Amino acid sequence: MATDTVTPSSAEDVPAEPGGTPQTDTDAQVESKSGYRQPQVDVPALTRLLDGKYAEVRNLVRTNLAEYSSILEDAETMSTDDFRERVKDVVVEMASTGQTGMGFPEEYGGGGDIGASIAAFETLAYGDLSVLVKVGVQFGLFGGAILQLGSKHHHDAYLEDLVTGKLMGCFAMTESGHGSNVQALGTVATYDVASQEFVVTTTHEAARKDYIGNAAKHARLAVVFAQLEVAGESHGVHAFVVPVRDEDGNVLDGVRIEDDGRKMGLNGVDNGRIWFDGVRIPRENLLNRFADVTPAGVYESDIENPNRRFFTMLGTLIQGRVCVGGAGINASKVALTLAVKYALRRRQFEATQEDTEELLLDYGMHQRRLLPLLARTYALHFAQEELASQLHDVLSGVVEDEHTQRELEARAAGTKALGTWHATRTIQECREACGGAGYLSVNRFAALKADTDVFTTFEGDNTVLLQLVAKGLLTDYASEFSDMDQLGMVRFVTGLAVETVIERTAVNKLLERIRDVLPGGDEWDQEAGLLDPDYQLAMFRFREEHVVSGVARRLKRGIDRGMNPGEVFSRVQDHVIAAGRAHVERLVLEAFTAKTAALPDGDQKVALNLLCDLYALSAIEADRAWFMEHGRLSVARSKAISREIGSLCRKIRPIADELVEAFAVPREMLRSPDLLEWPPA
Amino acid sequence: MATDTVTPSSAEDVPAEPGGTPQTDTDAQVESKSGYRQPQVDVPALTRLLDGKYAEVRNLVRTNLAEYSSILEDAETMSTDDFRERVKDVVVEMASTGQTGMGFPEEYGGGGDIGASIAAFETLAYGDLSVLVKVGVQFGLFGGAILQLGSKHHHDAYLEDLVTGKLMGCFAMTESGHGSNVQALGTVATYDVASQEFVVTTTHEAARKDYIGNAAKHARLAVVFAQLEVAGESHGVHAFVVPVRDEDGNVLDGVRIEDDGRKMGLNGVDNGRIWFDGVRIPRENLLNRFADVTPAGVYESDIENPNRRFFTMLGTLIQGRVCVGGAGINASKVALTLAVKYALRRRQFEATQEDTEELLLDYGMHQRRLLPLLARTYALHFAQEELASQLHDVLSGVVEDEHTQRELEARAAGTKALGTWHATRTIQECREACGGAGYLSVNRFAALKADTDVFTTFEGDNTVLLQLVAKGLLTDYASEFSDMDQLGMVRFVTGLAVETVIERTAVNKLLERIRDVLPGGDEWDQEAGLLDPDYQLAMFRFREEHVVSGVARRLKRGIDRGMNPGEVFSRVQDHVIAAGRAHVERLVLEAFTAKTAALPDGDQKVALNLLCDLYALSAIEADRAWFMEHGRLSVARSKAISREIGSLCRKIRPIADELVEAFAVPREMLRSPDLLEWPPA
Structure with missing residues (x-):
């Protein structure tokens, strides 16, 4: 899906032009000096880490999915009417196992655990997505509205029958x-x-x-x-x-x-x-x-x-958004499992040896297509875990202050946008990486792609959601927040001195943290190692702070020039959306970094650090123009990042199979004989 | 589909940070000084320009499509077996109008005009794409193989029945x-x-x-x-x-x-x-x-x-590739017609006025999502027209030298890759821009998206095709070309001095042309106007020359270091592919620039220049990191380009409807009551 003319930095291990900027081989040297050793991945242990607190729930859903796996074929073969009935029946049968009612109070037959209900829902994304969405509609949206917006008499009247699926x-x-x-x-x-x-x-x-x-x-x-x-x-x-x-x-x-x-x-x-x-x-x-x-x-x-x-x-209804984001991330895991496993079996063209064609995943371009998406999937997974945990605390009443709630809403909105766009992109790239076989329905991408497509616009249009995130940042989730549409936001921001806006916003704290970490200020570019998490975080934080305060300044300037606030907003809109995105990307990196930092030393930590580095550096590389424009990336450094990404891909290549295996998508839900059972017997 | 964290240059008309690089308002001043006047677009005249030499053929296909438009619904409602028969019947019926046989010799019932056959095929992409592909299989692939690879006795035996569809x-x-x-x-x-x-x-x-x-x-x-x-x-x-x-x-x-x-x-x-x-x-x-x-x-x-x-x-079989590229470009036109027209009817949120919600296309972000894709569609259209014309000359025997043929093959490969990736991306963006309505099958995107998906990997996988383009560039379509796989190419290139490679390649000529145009060399950055076609072309040419020679150097360096040629290729692969892409992008811009330059002065020329500028500057913006890395774009200039893109979008906004109307997609093929007949009565 490389549709845009984005030319890579020409600074891979095979060095760039001699006439260009001199090559710094520093990172490569550090790499060998540090005695890097290829990690072994314990797949069940990594699955346990990914499944986290709700491993049991996730495994219940995996078992249920495997039991109803014939529904994947039914989606192709049945008439619309029949398939709707089939999906409804599966939903009701699943309800009887308790998996769909985990978020409801126990007195009405529920599980009384919101975190568990999110985990269960996300895992459904390994299966047929009509089932997932029907569950979301019945128990998340309809049931959630009765639960969250109703009173006891509504609960008494509807919840018990609703939880069993008797009342749709x-x-x-x-x-x-x-x-x-x-x-x-x-x-x-x-x-x-x-x-x-x-x-x-x-x-x-x-x-x-x-x-x-x-x-x-x-x-x-x-x-x-x-x-x-x-x-x-x-x-x-x-x-x-x-x-x-x-x-x-x-x-x-x-x-x-x-x-x-x-x-x-x-x-x-x-x-x-x-x-x-x-x-x-x-x-x-x-x-x-x-x-x-x-x-x-x-x-x-x-x-x-x-x-x-x-x-x-x-x-009170944001659980739906959290669930859709999680579903997008898990649908990406299905696609990556297929594409990575196929690339480890399928060969095409002789390359390094005569008479033996090369495995697809040994091609640099193929690694570049798939492995950064794999790294990003891990990153989003841990960010989603953190979000779901926060949501559980808020909805369970553990945390009640309004500011936290507003922050959570923004985080849910932003993670949903990033997670679902990631799904669209990853599924597309994986489909293309599987060639003609990826186009056959039996090989799973047809349904994955068609079913997830609407994720980017339902439960909140992604672009609108990122504006919501930005609005929160610009107003520091002020109490006026809820009172503001786009115009209100423009007026609010421009009604203050820019300095006040920046001071009031959460991003102000970011700058302090950047300074704490890298007191050298402008010299970080030379001093910090690319693989230093503090460097990576400082880059993400700098971007967020700079983009958010830049938006505030531009809004204010437009108003000061006497432009119509709506016109100002329209012209700054892509910048507003970029601010929202920069914020969520920072949260994602923080979640991933915190997760890996907390792990005991060992191969699992090494493996996850490779992924975390690949995620962080890929994101910086994708935005390297911006960082250069803002004096935070030299040309030499930019090329070094591209080189490091190539190196990370080659390190992840030997453990790629284990990294997708750890997602533990049930074999029954993958189908794909042409991909997973290659070559045909 | 804004999945990557690409932050826009913060230099729109509402100026950027005061602390940042000073704003140069030069372009805006030139704009008003030059007395820019909004062009009026004569839609039928623009359609005639787009349809070109084969307007009559295209109109025949439009008429046929409209007649069989019920097939769009059949695709949803019929069983697979029935729909296959229906498609076959439509193909055979269309064959009787002559539209599918235009590329065959007249003595066998064909039209004897290869250019006409491409025009007819491309236009089929406005309709059901199973029909298009079935036509491609029967008349392009099967028929083309008999015609191009067979002798008179094969032609006598098969062509007549094949052209009528009697012999499948x-x-x-x-x-x-x-x-x-x-x-x-x-x-x-x-x-x-x-x-x-x-x-x-x-x-x-x-x-x-x-x-x-x-x-x-x-x-x-x-x-x-x-x-x-x-x-x-x-x-x-x-x-x-x-x-x-x-x-x-x-x-x-x-x-x-x-x-x-x-x-x-x-x-x-x-x-x-x-x-x-x-x-x-x-x-x-x-x-x-x-x-x-x-x-x-x-x-x-x-x-x-x-x-x-x-x-x-x-x-001899490249016609199929040319046809698929053209089909991708035309499928993009269908998607853009729908998304632009919807955005001119649908309103959401109050913005510039109280009590009236804003049209979607008046939002800056919406313009940014759709209008550069519209501009690129026009660019690809004219590039495709040029390619089809060259193919006609080669296959009709007007041009016979082998070098030209090899160049044409590379051009066909590259245009197919860019045209089909463009389709995938454009259809996705347009679908998302239509929200939930875009997800309903009646509104056309479902089929467009699912049917075009395989275009990126059939008739040559796009990544492999761009490698093919690069191989031609690196070897100057040497006669050894046909004898080379990837390893052969690596060995060929590295067997020569780098200077020899560069001298031998076509890109060498580019540098001379850049020098002719911009004798100031490094100072072009300051001197040339962003909207000067010579500046835009020089940027595209510089990139191509630099990336191609950079690949040659990197390949050679890898071999000199004793690496396995396959390993070298793998590591340089993304750079190789970027070289192919840079080449085709340059051809696209040259085709579009030449087309507009040849027009008489007037509103049509003004309108197409807006699109050409938007295409060129969007492409430079998307790759601005590379241009900065290679000293060809200053930060100030980069921001000016982003500002200019915003300005071009606002100038195109008032003629957006006419620009999609000129594609002349028959109303019957658009369906989409929820988009085109908005609001519902």
């Missing part, structure tokens, strides 16, 4: 006209004080609910997000439980449902459109944890600011 | 074990002098023919590529006509065919595997244009060197 529901937030800007939804729920009911209405065609999983076929209930109107006053978006089908599956009066039809992938999930024509629901169907309407028609909420209330509600 | 065939070159390294095929055809027959045998399991279009169902004949053995001596790979089914469709004795089964896309094409177990065919079934075996068993060929003979044969 859907999460009706997105409308055709509004996906990212959810505050502007067009569905309205008007309180009728006479009957003590809400009347739910689709006010115009673009306000129909759209892409709603479970809607076309299986949902009996919908959690509907609508503008609440009481006595002629609008109180913003709230969530309501609206019955949409009776027990026999007939659509109820006033509700109209259409099938979204075939999709690029995930055809085991029944997505649909819903219109409401004056549908009446009891007052008690408002999910009233954060706001309520009294029988007499008085609106009540502990959170006064309506925007803040809305974002507080949304904030 | 397949092109059985690729084997499971060898796709890129075709010289190492495992199928053997042994001459039996007693019976005057060839005996065709699949010698081992990995030598089965694989992914062969038309094989699973429709082909009665196969053109089989096999090692020719005569009297115990091997003469390398030759092509043979082998009957595989009788007139009733029954597979013949000694032939075994298996279905490749479901694929990621293109499920209207019946790909399969073929095994031959001592299948006997008459001596006359050798396609003997370049070599023959006498009845008595004497091998005869005018081309002595067996490798050269093989590559001469292959060289």
Whole structure:
């Protein structure tokens, strides 16, 4: 997928042009002096490390997946209708093992452990992704909304049947006209004080609910997000439980449902459109944890600011985002397992010897295509582990302060964006690396690619999510945060002196940490070793600090020149998004570095350090133009990084098989006879 | 698809950090001083320019496509078996209009115009791509092999029925074990002098023919590529006509065919595997244009060197590669038409005004995502037009010298790689830019993405193709060229003094041209305007020259150090591939620049210059790290380029609709009610 004209630094081990910058062989010398020894990888031990606290849960899911592995073929062979039923049946059967209900309270048949529920969900990404998404819709979105936005009477009414899959529901937030800007939804729920009911209405065609999983076929209930109107006053978006089908599956009066039809992938999930024509629901169907309407028609909420209330509600639902990010990362593992294993079996062209063709993975280009993606997958895995752990603490009430919650939301948004883009890119690169065989459905990439594609835009469009991250950074997750759209953010930032913005932002602390680590300041370029984690972290932190404060300055300058705030935002938008990305990349590197640093000395640590170095240096290399533009990378250093990446790839090459084996994707879920059983007998 | 951490230059119109490099506003000033006026685009006139010489042919195909547009739905709804039959029927019906036979001689019912046949094929990419690929298999690969490798008696025997689609065939070159390294095929055809027959045998399991279009169902004949053995001596790979089914469709004795089964896309094409177990065919079934075996068993060929003979044969088949590249470029046009038009209708978030949400295409990031891809599509279109025209001249015998032919082969290989990677990337970006609606099959991206995916690896794996381009550059298409695999190339290059290599290569001429244009040498950076085509071309030429000669030096240095040539190649491989890419990018820019330069002054020229500038500067920006590393781009200049790109995007924004409209994709082929008829009524 090397579509852009990006020319590599010409500084591999076979040196570059003599006329160019002189070669520094320092790193290579250090390498031999340090007595580098190829590590051996203990695969089960590495799997244990990856599986972490929830190894048992992950293994339960692996076992379940293997049991239902025929569903991978069913996805190809069954009609859409049949496959939807098959997926539903598998979901319900899995529910009976407890794996899908781990996040619900024990009194309703759940497992009472949010971390476990995330681990279980992520592991489902090794299997058919319609099952994963159907689980996400039923237990994450629908169940999560009832749990997080409802009160005890909602829990009592729905959770037990919901956890077993007996009661299927859907999460009706997105409308055709509004996906990212959810505050502007067009569905309205008007309180009728006479009957003590809400009347739910689709006010115009673009306000129909759209892409709603479970809607076309299986949902009996919908959690509907609508503008609440009481006595002629609008109180913003709230969530309501609206019955949409009776027990026999007939659509109820006033509700109209259409099938979204075939999709690029995930055809085991029944997505649909819903219109409401004056549908009446009891007052008690408002999910009233954060706001309520009294029988007499008085609106009540502990959170006064309506925007803040809305974002507080949304904030409780971030588990879905965390889960999708994790699913993207795990889908990448499936792709890499296939491509790496194939590259260790398939030969093409004679290269180093006559009469024996070379293994694909012994080609430098093939290593360059696959191994940095493998390293990044490990990095994202550990970042995701850290995120899931933080989410568990927040949702379990271990941590309650609002600032931490806002930071967590940003981290969830950013990790979802990076994890799902990584999946799209990795699956594509791995498919191409498997040639024609990668195109046959039996070899797994067809479903992986089609099913994961929507991950980058559902549960939050990735570009919008990175803007959200940047907004948090620029405002230091101020309480005004929840009250701000893009314009609000621009006005907020530009309303302060730039210095104040920078001082207030989290990134200010980064600079201090950079200084602590590298007091030499500008000389770090010469002094620190490329493989020094402090050097790598300092580079990531410098970038983040610099990009974030640069955005603040540019926004302010634009406003000072009298430009329209929206116009300023539009022009700075790619910079804003880059700020969000730089932040999340830094969190990823910190998580990976912390994980490896905590390991006891030994081969496992050596192996993970190779991956961590490869991740960090690949990321710096990809952005080397920026670092050069900002005086943080000399040409010689830039070339040295490219050389080091080549060297790291060659060191990882001998353990590549073990590194993908440790993901422990069940053999049944890989299929791929043409890749894994090569050559054919 | 912004997966990598590439941080933009922070130098948009809203200026960068005050602490950074001072802002040069030169370009902006020139812009206003020059009295820039927004061009109006005459859509029909621009379509005529794009359609060029073969407008009539393209319009015939457009009409045919519109007539069979229901096939786009059939692809979703029909069973695989039914859809294959449907596609075959459409192909045969289209054949009756003459559009698929334009490349064949008139005496056999063809059109006698190779350029027209390429234009017709490319235009098919606006429609269902199974039809396109089935046409490519039948008329391009199978028919092309009979035409180009066979003699008059083969033409007499097959062409007439082949052109009408009455006689279906397949092109059985690729084997499971060898796709890129075709010289190492495992199928053997042994001459039996007693019976005057060839005996065709699949010698081992990995030598089965694989992914062969038309094989699973429709082909009665196969053109089989096999090692020719005569009297115990091997003469390398030759092509043979082998009957595989009788007139009733029954597979013949000694032939075994298996279905490749479901694929990621293109499920209207019946790909399969073929095994031959001592299948006997008459001596006359050798396609003997370049070599023959006498009845008595004497091998005869005018081309002595067996490798050269093989590559001469292959060289006649490059039309397929040219066609696939063109198809990729045209598939990109479909995607861009949808994404740009949606972005001009769909609104999200308030930005510049209260109470009115902003059109997606008015966001800077959205412009940055789509418009450089649009510019690159135009660039590739004109490069493809130039390539097709050259191919027409070579295949029609207008040009005959071998050097030109080799250059053309390299150009075809490189344009195919760039065009198909561009398709993968553009379709993905456009899909994401359409959010959830982009995921529904009715909105076209599902098929576009799945069907085009294999373009990057069939008809030559893109990475291997770029190596081929580089090999030609390094050896100046020497006659030894055809005799060289990777190792041969390494040995050839390193057997000469580096200076000799550089002197001999085509790139040497580039340097002279750069000097002619910019006599100031190092000062070009300050002197030339960013929008000066000579500056842009000089940058592309400098890169090509420098990367190619750098590869030569690195290869030589590796060998001089006593490394194994294969090891040297492996380490330099990414650099080799970058050399191929730099070369093709330069050809693309030259083609686009020449096209615009030749236009009369006027709005059309202004509009195309905007696109050409955006293409050139985007390419330089994407590779700005390399240019900085090689002293050809200062930080200030790099930032100015980013600023200029933003400015070009804003100038193209008002004519974006016209620019995609000019592609003239028939409305029937776009489907996409959720995108094109937004908002819903």
